[in-house]
Amino acid sequence: MPLATWIKAGTSATALVLAMAGTASAAPTTPTATAQPGAQAAVVTLRYDDSRAAGWEAAIAAGVASWNASVTNVRLVEAAPGGAAEIVIVATSGWPQATLGPVRPGRQVRVELGSQAVNDGYNKTRIAAHELGHSLGLPDTKPGPCSQLMSGSSAGTACTSAVPNATERSRVQSYYANYANALAASVVTDGRTLVDAP
Numbered sequence: 001m002p003l004a005t006w007i008k009a010g011t012s013a014t015a016l017v018l019a020m021a022g023t024a025s026a027a028p029t030t031p032t033a034t035a036q037p038g039a040q041a042a043v044v045t046l047r048y049d050d051s052r053a054a055g056w057e058a059a060i061a062a063g064v065a066s067w068n069a070s071v072t073n074v075r076l077v078e079a080a081p082g083g084a085a086e087i088v089i090v091a092t093s094g095w096p097q098a099t100l101g102p103v104r105p106g107r108q109v110r111v112e113l114g115s116q117a118v119n120d121g122y123n124k125t126r127i128a129a130h131e132l133g134h135s136l137g138l139p140d141t142k143p144g145p146c147s148q149l150m151s152g153s154s155a156g157t158a159c160t161s162a163v164p165n166a167t168e169r170s171r172v173q174s175y176y177a178n179y180a181n182a183l184a185a186s187v188v189t190d191g192r193t194l195v196d197a198p
C-alpha cells in the first residue's frame, strides 16, 4: 500500500507509529519486539558466504566483527559450507563494489572485493567493512572523513578505520528495527550496484 494511502486510511495510532518510525534514533525503543527482554528474537541474522573470497578472509572477519560490535538489530554470521547466504562475497581483480541493501533474510546481495583497490594502497579491512555497509543499506557518502566508513576511498589510503560512525550505526539500526516490526515493508532493498573506484 502506498504511503499516502496508509496515512489516508490510518487511524491516529497508525500515524503515530509512522511518525516515530521516521526518527532513526528512536529505533531501539519504538518496536515493541526489540524493547522487551526477549530482544534476541528480534535480531535479524544475515549469513555471508566468503568461500570465493580467497585472500580476504581476515579482512572480512574483521569487518564483520566491526559491524557486529556496532549494531544490535542485525547480526552477520558465516554461512554453513555450501549453505544459503544473504551476502555472497567474491574476490575480483577489479574495483570493490556491492549491491545496495538493506538485504533481507532469504534474499541475496553481492559484494566484490577488488584487488585493484589493494594495489592502490587502500586498507583491506576498511574495504570489507565498507562494502558490507552497502549490503546493510548504506550508500556512499563521498567525500568524507576517515571516521566515516562510507566515505570509502575519499578518506585516502592512509585511512584504516573500519568502524561505522554514530550516524551510520543509527541508520542500519533503523533499517533492521523496521524489519522486526509490522513496518517491515516500508524499508525496501535498493538493489543498485555501487562501484567503489576512486
Ligand SMILES: [Zn+2]
Residues within 6 Å of the ligand: 130, 131, 134, 139, 140, 152, 194, 195, 196
Ligand atoms: Zn562504496
